[in-house]
Amino acid sequence: MSPPETQLSLEGIAVVYNRAIHALHDVGFSVGAGEIVALLGANGAGKSTTLKAVSNLLPAERGQITRGSILFEGEDIARQRTSGLVRRGLVQVLEGRHCFRALTVEENLVTGALGRDASHREIRDDLERVYAHFPRLKEKRRTTAGLTSGGEQQMTAIGRALMSRPRLLVLDEPSMGLAPLVVQDIFTALKTLNAEAGLTILVAEQNSTVALRHADRAIVLENGHSVLEGTAAELRAREDIKAFYLGESASLAGAGEPARTA
Ligand SMILES: Nc1ncnc2c1ncn2[C@@H]1O[C@H](COP(=O)(O)OP(=O)(O)O)[C@@H](O)[C@H]1O
Numbered sequence: 437m438s439p440p441e442t443q444l445s446l447e448g449i450a451v452v453y454n455r456a457i458h459a460l461h462d463v464g465f466s467v468g469a470g471e472i473v474a475l476l477g478a479n480g481a482g483k484s485t486t487l488k489a490v491s492n493l494l495p496a497e498r499g500q501i502t503r504g505s506i507l508f509e510g511e512d513i514a515r516q517r518t519s520g521l522v523r524r525g526l527v528q529v530l531e532g533r534h535c536f537r538a539l540t541v542e543e544n545l546v547t548g549a550l551g552r553d554a555s556h557r558e559i560r561d562d563l564e565r566v567y568a569h570f571p572r573l574k575e576k577r578r579t580t581a582g583l584t585s586g587g588e589q590q591m592t593a594i595g596r597a598l599m600s601r602p603r604l605l606v607l608d609e610p611s612m613g614l615a616p617l618v619v620q621d622i623f624t625a626l627k628t629l630n631a632e633a634g635l636t637i638l639v640a641e642q643n644s645t646v647a648l649r650h651a652d653r654a655i656v657l658e659n660g661h662s663v664l665e666g667t668a669a670e671l672r673a674r675e676d677i678k679a680f681y682l683g684e685s686a687s688l689a690g691a692g693e694p695a696r697t698a
């Protein structure tokens with residue numbers, strides 16, 4: 437099997453907040469079209485900063501890319517407006533299941549289609565597609581989003597992103613704070629979207645167990661550096677990774693210093 441065509445690539449990315457806090461030093465990796473790639477790392481490793489660099493969301497937080505390049509489908513996107521990126525098919529679901537709490541679930545979903553001048557017909561079809569992947573949203577379509585469960589709000593946030601017809605969907609910690617069964621539902625839906633529609637997915641997760649179960653490949657960040665990369669199967673097989681890089685409670689007893697590949 438030939439490797440997939442590169443859709444997104446980051447090279448030597450450094451990011452500084454407030455001209456003082458060096459959050460990323462050297463982050464580089466690529467995502468192939470049709471892949472599911474997980475970005476792993478302990479709290480504070482730089483996952484969210486990396487995703488915000490991709491979607492040009494750093495200026496809003498007084499953050500700045502000071503080095504490196506980001507290419508999406510061959511074009512330098514490091515300073516392109518987020519709205520333009522969405523129109524080009526690069527859509528991010530932010531950390532913390534952002535919904536318009538006062539709108540219904542369905543109204544939230546429709547807002548995702550507003551940027552692309554869609555007809556009523558297209559919106560209706562796209563809504564049905566989202567409901568097919570997330571049946572719980574169909575049941576709750578008339579419910580105010582703020583009154584739905586955390587899982588339903590996360591599904592709503594993902595559904596809204598899908599309404600803008602992404603080719604690359606970027607997600608920041610979709611599992612955070614959710615019950616295991618809900619997390620399972622969400623990742624199963626993402627996996628189906630990937631398999632059926634060829635949607636490329638880049639997902640940051642502190643929950644490496646869940647992420648490695650569903651991803652094709654993963655990149656590990658540590659203190660603003662990309663330090664390790666491999667197929668999900670390779671990384672799943674390495675007991676030491678959780679303890680050394682991910683701040684999870686795997687036993688350190690008897691584990692040697694892991695070999696770094698990057
Ligand atoms: N808006 C911000 N202003 C200043 N520092 C920040 C900001 N956001 C993140 N940081 C710092 O950047 C580093 C990486 O954070 P982040 O990207 O949120 O990591 P992760 O998502 O892996 O937990 C941390 O040291 C964090 O404190």
Ligand SMILES: [Mg+2]
Binds near residue numbers: 485531609
């Ligand atoms: Mg984060």
